[in-house]
Every structure is written in structure tokens, then in C-alpha cells.
Amino acid sequence: MSRFTYLFKRVALSIPVIIFGTTVTFAIIRLGPLSPAAAILGPQGDARAIRQIEKRLGLNDPLWEQYFDFMSNLFLFDLGQSWVINSGTPAIDLIISYAPRTIWLGFWAVLIALGIGIPLGFYAGLNPNTFSDYFASFGGIVWRAMPNFWLAVILVTVLSQSEQLFGFSWTSFIVETNVVTSPNLAVLKNPTRLLTDPGQAWTNLAKATKQILPPALVLGSASMGTEMRIGRTAVLETINSKYVETAKAKGVSPRVLVWKHIFRNALIPLVPVITAEAFILIGGSVLVETVFSINGIGLLFFRAAEQGDLPLVGTLMYLFILLIVGLNIVQDFAYTIIDPRVGYDG
Amino acid sequence: MSHTDDGEPLLAVDNLRTVFHSEREEIRAVDGVSFDIERGETLGIVGESGSGKSVTARSIMGLVDSPGEIREESSIRLDGRELTTLSEKQYRSVRGGDIAMVFQDPLSSLNPVYTVGNQIIEALELHRGMEGTEAKSEAIELLRAVGIPDAARRVDEFPHEFSGGMRQRAVIAMALACDPDLLICDEPTTALDVTIQAQILDLLQEIQTERDIGIMFITHDMGVIAEVADRVAVMYAGEVVEKAPVEELFANPHHPYTQGLLQSIPGRNPSTDRLPTIEGDVPTPHESASYCRFVSRCPKGFDECERVHPAHVEVGESADHTAACLLYPEDMPTDDTVTHHEENADQTGAEASEALSADDWPAERRKAGEDTGPTGSEDSDARADGGHSHSAGDTGGQLEGGDTDE
Structure with missing residues (x-):
């Protein structure tokens, strides 16, 4: 089977999964x-x-009619307008305006997990x-054990x-920030300002980064522990x-031994752990964003679900499902690249 | 059999002691082993699981890692050059360059994520400074030399695309990549089925004749030993208990352990209903030997065996046939043999082995022994017998059954 037919097959097979997922969302x-x-x-x-x-x-139409409307609109990417949260606003606009903060959070969470968990695990091994x-x-177990x-x-x-507890003030550390607030990401939308207005822009970037680190650490902690241990x-x-x-026995130097012979083979069992992070991020962001009151996708999803905002919840679920299905396909392709024993057949 | 100019054998292992430290005690995996290997010669090492065969091989390769340690009094000389004192970096050029090793399980001794060619080229780059297309064509040449058909195409294939026998050929090609002087084969045929086994043994013999290399062949399969070895060292619990030319060993085994091993080969005793076995397991030696380590399983053991450590004495017709057993020398009454061994064992372990290894297998004597050749019809029978048990697909000659792990 060629790479292309394999991809086609995987995409075709993912359609029932998407239908199932969105149907369950509608039903709930x-x-x-x-x-x-x-x-x-x-x-x-x-x-x-x-x-x-x-x-x-x-809402008084026959349920099956509502269901088919809902499904066909989703599949045609006619994602509808929010009912409750922001009545009349297209769902996709709402998501676009909330997404950057979540992406920023997810980016750091993944970076912390991959950048600390894997090197630490390899070092320990x-x-x-x-x-x-x-x-x-021990650290890995502790991080893994603390629920987010x-x-x-x-x-x-x-x-x-922190001032009262340790005599060290986190809020005034390097740049003045609040602990619980949404990071201001304006600077990321206009990266050129880092050059044109360096003083202000870099300060803002530093603030945005400092604010996101604690929630990102919380979100990445479990994956970090898992990746370390695996x-x-x-x-x-x-x-x-x-x-x-x-x-x-061939006389290979220790450096080549580690980087050529050990590293790549050790990466194989880590692939599913890394992609599984995506699921943890989506689920965890709901909690973490609520506690740190970050106006992100997780918070939006939570409020929409709570209030029965079907178009918004449906759209978000649809996007989550697409993301996860897509990541699974990427994961299987990553396997075929890292491990030549994994083929396209079977 | 060519000798190096200074009369040194290719490999001289002298009083090798490899110990492993655990929290409570030290385990003497190899305890005072001495032997030589000449160019063009195959030394077979036999023994049950846990007798120290593989650790001996790893010690020679310098692959004993913490908590293992090669004791200071040990000496391993390759072409007269002492290896035990080399730094790790110096040892790396010996490994793969001067001594190559073929491991037991060809299915897992190639890295699954790199092509076979890549792994052979790695060795060529390391030890022969070849690169790019030159290295690749040499790799193809090597694969062809070990009998892999369509080598130019297969060089780019991954190990999982090779069959078991092909993989072992590829591993051998990798080992030969750097023109080693000594090839250590650690049960290279154990994981293969019998027809493939025979092919690999033939290949090894071909390579030996062609390149005049010394081979140290570790196995627990007496049939394989009969096929490939020129001389045999029988190991038990970290010690060599008997050394002999192969025909001599099969025809005239002296140590009770060797006798037990040979008796437990199916087909050698067709008249008996049940195959004789050696009861019990190999003990794990913790302390220096002040007794015979085989005594608990020895059918001929007597009281003195419990307190006197036997030294090697010449037995049999050939001069380089020695056994470490209180029953010998045969022409002495038992009391005298005990005193004889006691005198040798009175020295400290190191000195005793030193004294022994000095005239272990002196080249002239060994040659003289060879000149006499296989004596009597018994010898050739034994050879044929051993060969038979192998070629008939009789894996029952293996002493360890399915347990291929050391």
C-alpha cells in the first residue's frame, strides 16, 4: 500500500468516528x-x-429533523451562531477570539512537558x-500524582x-503581573512591534509569558511526569x-551509541504518549483556565455546555474531534518514519 | 597455524578473574581462567548456563560494566599487547578492529531502525576510515562474501526484512568489516534451525581458512563443538576443568563433568532407555575455591574433594590434555594425587594459576601433540559421532534445552 492510499484509507475510516462523536454531543x-x-x-x-x-x-421541531440539520451543517462547516453565550455572534468568530490564549497556554504546556520530561527521563535512564x-x-511520580x-x-x-510565605514576591518578579488573569497577547498579533517598539513590546511578551507559566506548568505536569517515566x-x-x-562490540563511541542507537529506539514508545498530550490539554484547559480565569477555549466550552449553547458546543466538539482524529493519523505516520518495521499494511 | 614472530599466541588469557559486586557478596563469574588461541585455530568453550562462558567473552571484549570488574591479577594479551590496562578509548579501537564478536541472537543483535548496510558501514567508518560510496561498495562486498544473494539490493534493507540465517550472516559480515584477528562467537547458532546452523558453521570455517583468524567459539552444543573446534576448554562454575584437542576430548574425556556432558548427548548411548543427566545446577561461586566446585554433583567425588582445590594436571595421551580433578594423575594412588593437588593449591590462587598457565599449552608441546594426530579408531569414531549428532538435526545435544540466555 502506498503512502497516499494509506492516508486515504485512514481519512475514510475516521468519518464514522467523527459522526459518532458529534452524535453523542448532540444527544447529551x-x-x-x-x-x-x-x-x-x-x-x-x-x-x-x-x-x-x-x-x-x-427546538420544537421533530428531534430527527434537528439532528439532521445539526449534522449536515457541521459537515458543511456552516457552524451557526451562538444561542446563549453571545447571542447572534457566529460560533467560529467567538472561537477565533478565544483561541489564542488557549494556544499560548497549550504551547507552553507542551514545551514544559517535552522540554523537561523527555530529557530528564533520558538522563535518568x-x-x-x-x-x-x-x-x-521521584519527581516524575510526584508530578504525575498531583491532579491538575x-x-x-x-x-x-x-x-x-508568596511575599508572606517565602519573602519573595511572584507578582513583582521581573515584571509586574497578576497571578490570576488572562495574558495580553496583543504583542503576538503584531510581532513586528518587537522591532519597532522594543521596550514596550518585549515587556508585554515577558508579562504574557510569565503569566502563562504557572497554568502551563499545571497543565503540562502530568504529561511531564508520564514522559519522564516512559x-x-x-x-x-x-x-x-x-x-x-x-x-x-563494534567499538562505537558512547556519544554515537546514545544518539544513534539508543535515542531513536527509545523514542518509539514515547510517540503515543506525546500525542496523547493533546487530549489532556483539551480536557485540562477547561479546569486550568477556570482556576486561573484565562478567557480561553476551555472556559468558553465549559460555559457553553453548561448553558446548552448547542451551536457553540457542537462546533467546539467538532473541532476537538477533528483535531484528535488528525493527530492520530499524524501519530501513525510518525511511527512509519521512526520505526521502519511499521508498514502501511494491516 | 602461523605464529607471530615473537612466539606469542594470538590471544593469551591468563588467570582471568571477573567478579560482579552485589550488595551482599561478590560473584566470581570467571575465576582464574587461562587459555591461548593461535591464528587459524578454533578454541571451543563448552559448559552449562552460568558456567562463565559469556562473561569470559565479554571480559576479552572489555565489555564488562559496573558492577562487574576484571581483577588486577588477570591478563589478556592480544598479539603480545596487554588489553586489561588499556583505557576505555584505546579499547574501543581494539573492539571491532582487532577483536570482533558475533552474538547469540541474530534476531536482536541488529538495530531495527537502521538498514543493514548502515550498520556495516558504521564499522567501516570507525576502523577503516572509509566513507560514502567506497564504504557502501565494501559493505556490499562483505555481504556477498558471507553468502547473501543480491547483496547490492539487500544492503539497503532493514534487519526485519532478513530471515534469521541471513541476519546472522549480516552480523558476521559486520564483524568481519574491520578485518579482525580474533572472532569471538557467543553461541552464534543457538537461535537458528539446524540446516541454517550447518551453513553458518561452514561459513565460519571458510572465513577462517581465508583470513587466517583465530576463533573463540562458545556453545553448549557438543555436536557443534565436534564440528568446528580444534581444541576445547570445558568450563564449570567460572573455571576451566578440562582442556584437550577435540578428538581427544570426545574419545577420552577425563574430568567427571566432561564425562557427564558427553553422556548426556542423545545418540551416544543408544542402548540405554533413559538419557543420563548431571543432577543439580551450576553453583554460583562467591568465595575463592578451596574445594572442587563440581563435588556436589560429582558421581566420583570423595572426602578430599571437599577441601582440596584441584589443579590442572596432564592426563591422557596428548600432552596438552589437562584436567583439574583429584582423580588424576591416573598412575598415582589417590592419596598421592591429593598431596600433589594440595601442593599446587597451597599457593595463593593467583600464583597457582600463574604456575599452571606458564606451561599451559606451550606452542612446541602443543605442536608435538598435534603431530601424533588422532590416535586409534576410537578418536575418529568420536569425531564422527559428534558430527552426526549435529548434522542429523539433533539439537538434543544441547545441554541447556530451550534456555539460550546466560
């Missing part, structure tokens, strides 16, 4: 106890007004049963009182394999 929103009309009117709405709004939104290995391994909703709350508490195991397993011994 429409068959559950949520009433978008009541949410729009608030607690004071009377029965007549509610019926009126239900009629306007088409290359120096097994030393003090630094125990230190790193708990860690987020603790981190907010500690950072906002990385360590993978390296240990590879080091003790016969082909590494054969390479040693």
Missing part, C-alpha cells in the same frame, strides 16, 4: 436536562417567553540507580501569597538490548 445537549431558552432569559423568564424562544430556535535518577524518578485541579488551586494560593523505561530497555551491545 438536546436529550439532557439543559434548556437553552431558560438560560437565555435567566431565572425571571416566564413560560410564554420561553416557548417563544424555543420556537425561534427551532542513562544513569540508572544513581542519586540523580532517584531524584528525577488541585495543583492549580495550590499554585494560585501560593503564588498570590522515557526512562524506554532508554533502560534499549540500553540493555542486544543491538546496543553489538554496537559496543
Whole structure:
């Protein structure tokens, strides 16, 4: 099977997954106890007004009709307008305006997990049963064990009182920032200002980065711990394999041994862990953004789901599903590149 | 068999002691082993799992990592050059350059994510300074030399696209890439089926004749030993218990352990209902030997075996046939042999081995022994017998059954 037919097959196979995912979303929103009309009117709405709004939104149409409308619109990327959160605004516009903060958060979360977890795991695996290995391994377990909703709350508490607790003020550290707030990303939309107005722009970038680091650490902590531990195991397993011994017997230097013979083989079990981070990020961002009150996709999704804003929830779910399905395909392609034993057949 | 100018053998292992430190005790995996290998000669090393064969090989390759350690009194000389004192960096050029190793399991001894060619070229770059197309055509040449058809195409294939036998050929090609003087084969045929086994053994013999290299061949398969070895060293619990030319060993085994090994080959005793075995397991030696380590399993053991460590004595007709057993020399009464061994064992372990290894297998004597050749019909029978048990696909000659791991 060629690379192209393989890709085609994978895309075709992902269609049922997408249909299933969006159907479940529809079922939960429409068959559950949520009433978008009541949410729009608030607690004071009377029965007549509610019926009126239900009629306007088409909530009294037969359910299958609503379902087919919902599905066909999604597949045609006619994503509709928000009902409740920001009535009348196209869902996609809302998402675009909320997305950058989440992407900024996700970027740092992934960077922390990959940049600290994997090197630390490889280091621990290359120096097994030393003090630094125990230190790193223990750290990995601790990071893995702290649930992100708990860690987020603790981190907010500690950072906002760091002056009293440690005599070190996080808020005035390097640049003045608040602990709980949305980062201002204007500078990223206009990167040229880093050159034209360096003083102000760099300060803003530093602020945005400093603000995002605590939530990103919370979001990346679990993946960081997992990657550290899997990385360590993978390296240990590879080091003790016969082909590494054969390479040693060939007279290969330790540097080449690590980078050529160990590293690439140890990466194979890490691939699914890295792509699985995407799921953790999407789920975790809801919690972390709420605690750190970052106006991002996670917060938007949470509020939309709570209030039965079907077009917005549907659109977000649809995009999440596409992202995850796409990442899975990318992951399988990454396998075929890293590990020649994985073919396109079967 | 050519000798180096100064009369040194190609490889001289002298009183090799490799110990592993664990938290509570030290494990003497190899305890005072001495042997020589000449160019163009194959030394077979046999013994059960845990007898120290593989650790001996790794010690020679300088691949013993912490918590393992080669004791100071050990000496490994290659062409007269002491290897044990080399720095890690100097040892790297010996590894793969002067001594190459073929491992047990060809299925896992090639890196799965690189092409076979890539891995052969790596060795060529390291030791022969070849690069680019020159290295590649040399790699193709090597693959062709070990009998891989369509080498020009297969050089770009990955190990998983090769069959088991092909992979072992590729591993051998990799080992030969740097024109080694000594090839260490650690059970290279154990994981292969019998027809492929025979092909690989033939290939090794061809290579040896062609390149005049010394081969150290580790196996637990007596049939394979009969096929490939010129001389044999039988190892037990970290020590060499008997050394002999191969015909002599099969025809006239002296050490009770060797006798037990040979008896447990199916086909050698067609009249018996049950195959004789050696009861028990190889002990793990923790302390220096002040007794015979085989005594707990020895059918001929007596009281003195518990307190006297046997030294090597000449036995049999050939001068380079020695065994470490209190039963010998045969012409002495038992009391005298015990005193004889005691005298040798009175010295410290290191000195004792020193004294022994000095006239272990002196080249002239060994030659003289060879000139006498296989004596009597018994010898040739044994040879044929061993060969038979191998070529008939009789893997029952293996002492360890399915356990291929050391």
C-alpha cells in the first residue's frame, strides 16, 4: 500500500468516528436536562417567553429533523451562531477570539512537558540507580500524582501569597503581573512591534509569558511526569538490548551509541504518549483556565455546555474531534518514519 | 597455524578473574581462567548456563560494566599487547578492529531502525576510515562474501526484512568489516534451525581458512563443538576443568563433568532407555575455591574433594590434555594425587594459576601433540559421532534445552 492510499484509507475510516462523536454531543445537549431558552432569559423568564424562544430556535421541531440539520451543517462547516453565550455572534468568530490564549497556554504546556520530561527521563535512564535518577524518578511520580485541579488551586494560593510565605514576591518578579488573569497577547498579533517598539513590546511578551507559566506548568505536569517515566523505561530497555551491545562490540563511541542507537529506539514508545498530550490539554484547559480565569477555549466550552449553547458546543466538539482524529493519523505516520518495521499494511 | 614472530599466541588469557559486586557478596563469574588461541585455530568453550562462558567473552571484549570488574591479577594479551590496562578509548579501537564478536541472537543483535548496510558501514567508518560510496561498495562486498544473494539490493534493507540465517550472516559480515584477528562467537547458532546452523558453521570455517583468524567459539552444543573446534576448554562454575584437542576430548574425556556432558548427548548411548543427566545446577561461586566446585554433583567425588582445590594436571595421551580433578594423575594412588593437588593449591590462587598457565599449552608441546594426530579408531569414531549428532538435526545435544540466555 502506498503512502497516499494509506492516508486515504485512514481519512475514510475516521468519518464514522467523527459522526459518532458529534452524535453523542448532540444527544447529551438536546436529550439532557439543559434548556437553552431558560438560560437565555435567566431565572425571571416566564413560560410564554420561553416557548417563544424555543420556537425561534427551532427546538420544537421533530428531534430527527434537528439532528439532521445539526449534522449536515457541521459537515458543511456552516457552524451557526451562538444561542446563549453571545447571542447572534457566529460560533467560529467567538472561537477565533478565544483561541489564542488557549494556544499560548497549550504551547507552553507542551514545551514544559517535552522540554523537561523527555530529557530528564533520558538522563535518568542513562544513569540508572544513581542519586540523580532517584531524584528525577521521584519527581516524575510526584508530578504525575498531583491532579491538575488541585495543583492549580495550590499554585494560585501560593503564588498570590508568596511575599508572606517565602519573602519573595511572584507578582513583582521581573515584571509586574497578576497571578490570576488572562495574558495580553496583543504583542503576538503584531510581532513586528518587537522591532519597532522594543521596550514596550518585549515587556508585554515577558508579562504574557510569565503569566502563562504557572497554568502551563499545571497543565503540562502530568504529561511531564508520564514522559519522564516512559522515557526512562524506554532508554533502560534499549540500553540493555542486544543491538546496543553489538554496537559496543563494534567499538562505537558512547556519544554515537546514545544518539544513534539508543535515542531513536527509545523514542518509539514515547510517540503515543506525546500525542496523547493533546487530549489532556483539551480536557485540562477547561479546569486550568477556570482556576486561573484565562478567557480561553476551555472556559468558553465549559460555559457553553453548561448553558446548552448547542451551536457553540457542537462546533467546539467538532473541532476537538477533528483535531484528535488528525493527530492520530499524524501519530501513525510518525511511527512509519521512526520505526521502519511499521508498514502501511494491516 | 602461523605464529607471530615473537612466539606469542594470538590471544593469551591468563588467570582471568571477573567478579560482579552485589550488595551482599561478590560473584566470581570467571575465576582464574587461562587459555591461548593461535591464528587459524578454533578454541571451543563448552559448559552449562552460568558456567562463565559469556562473561569470559565479554571480559576479552572489555565489555564488562559496573558492577562487574576484571581483577588486577588477570591478563589478556592480544598479539603480545596487554588489553586489561588499556583505557576505555584505546579499547574501543581494539573492539571491532582487532577483536570482533558475533552474538547469540541474530534476531536482536541488529538495530531495527537502521538498514543493514548502515550498520556495516558504521564499522567501516570507525576502523577503516572509509566513507560514502567506497564504504557502501565494501559493505556490499562483505555481504556477498558471507553468502547473501543480491547483496547490492539487500544492503539497503532493514534487519526485519532478513530471515534469521541471513541476519546472522549480516552480523558476521559486520564483524568481519574491520578485518579482525580474533572472532569471538557467543553461541552464534543457538537461535537458528539446524540446516541454517550447518551453513553458518561452514561459513565460519571458510572465513577462517581465508583470513587466517583465530576463533573463540562458545556453545553448549557438543555436536557443534565436534564440528568446528580444534581444541576445547570445558568450563564449570567460572573455571576451566578440562582442556584437550577435540578428538581427544570426545574419545577420552577425563574430568567427571566432561564425562557427564558427553553422556548426556542423545545418540551416544543408544542402548540405554533413559538419557543420563548431571543432577543439580551450576553453583554460583562467591568465595575463592578451596574445594572442587563440581563435588556436589560429582558421581566420583570423595572426602578430599571437599577441601582440596584441584589443579590442572596432564592426563591422557596428548600432552596438552589437562584436567583439574583429584582423580588424576591416573598412575598415582589417590592419596598421592591429593598431596600433589594440595601442593599446587597451597599457593595463593593467583600464583597457582600463574604456575599452571606458564606451561599451559606451550606452542612446541602443543605442536608435538598435534603431530601424533588422532590416535586409534576410537578418536575418529568420536569425531564422527559428534558430527552426526549435529548434522542429523539433533539439537538434543544441547545441554541447556530451550534456555539460550546466560
